[in-house]
Amino acid sequence: MHFLSQDLEDYIEHHSEKEPALLAALNKETYQKILLPRMLSGHFQGRVLSMLSKLIRPLNILEIGTYTGYSALCLCEGMQTTGSLHTIDIKEELVDFQRKHFDLSPWGTQITQHLGEATTIIPDLDVKFDLVFIDADKENYINYFEMIVPKMNQGGIILSDNVLWSGKVVQEVHKNDISTQILIEYNKLLRDDPRIETVLLPIRDGLTVSRVV
Numbered sequence: 584m585h586f587l588s589q590d591l592e593d594y595i596e597h598h599s600e601k602e603p604a605l606l607a608a609l610n611k612e613t614y615q616k617i618l619l620p621r622m623l624s625g626h627f628q629g630r631v632l633s634m635l636s637k638l639i640r641p642l643n644i645l646e647i648g649t650y651t652g653y654s655a656l657c658l659c660e661g662m663q664t665t666g667s668l669h670t671i672d673i674k675e676e677l678v679d680f681q682r683k684h685f686d687l688s689p690w691g692t693q694i695t696q697h698l699g700e701a702t703t704i705i706p707d708l709d710v711k712f713d714l715v716f717i718d719a720d721k722e723n724y725i726n727y728f729e730m731i732v733p734k735m736n737q738g739g740i741i742l743s744d745n746v747l748w749s750g751k752v753v754q755e756v757h758k759n760d761i762s763t764q765i766l767i768e769y770n771k772l773l774r775d776d777p778r779i780e781t782v783l784l785p786i787r788d789g790l791t792v793s794r795v796v
């Protein structure tokens with residue numbers, strides 16, 4: 584969901600950094616060949632992720648929800664030269680597509696793809712992270728957060744996507760709508776948890792920035 588008018592969205596995009604050619608090609612190929620292309624972060628949010636990563640200069644990055652690899656490559660833009668990005672996705676059919684685009688980037692050898700359920704993979708990662716991007720199934724957001732916090736370096740940043748969930752977080756919630764119920768609970772948790780400080784930014788579908796204190 585987009586909360587601003589198309590005119591304003593276009594204006595914002597035209598007054599932000601251009602989409603790098605590699606990402607524009609990945610964006611195009613995702614729309615041509617892969618189901619549900621709207622899941623990809625896209626030009627503007629991608630530039631936000633890139634900028635945040637460049638400000639943080641992370642050594643190790645974790646992404647939950649690779650999809651076609653767009654946001655992973657945006658996050659790599661700020662990664663230290665000796666750094667690593669671990670990215671997790673449950674869809675086997677995306678692995679070769681992701682790898683093709685990772686290997687076209689300067690960070691191919693620094694990116695590790697993990698295939699499977701994120702809740703199974705995260706506990707086995709023996710890495711301390713400076714930057715984490717949570718962008719997979721909403722029903723597990725609280726589980727992901729609880730698994731990740733002990734693996735964060737002090738001052739590390741956790742980014743959570745889709746936290747406004749098309750505005751459903753402020754509407755009456757249907758009793759079968761588990762994703763919205765979890766996101767409402769998750770947003771309260773991020774606000775109240777003393778281990779982090781949080782701002783919820785109204786970027787695209789809502790992007791929370793949480794800093795581990």
Ligand SMILES: C[S@@+](CC[C@H](N)C(=O)[O-])C[C@H]1O[C@@H](n2cnc3c(N)ncnc32)[C@H](O)[C@@H]1O
Pocket residue numbers: 622623624625647648649650651652653654655671672673674699700701702718719720723
């Ligand atoms: C919104 S897309 C990620 C988009 C990507 N971060 C980007 O911005 O380009 C969510 C991805 O999470 C993956 N996913 C969903 N449930 C998952 C789970 N339980 N464990 C790992 N990955 C999962 C989906 O297969 C999908 O590719």
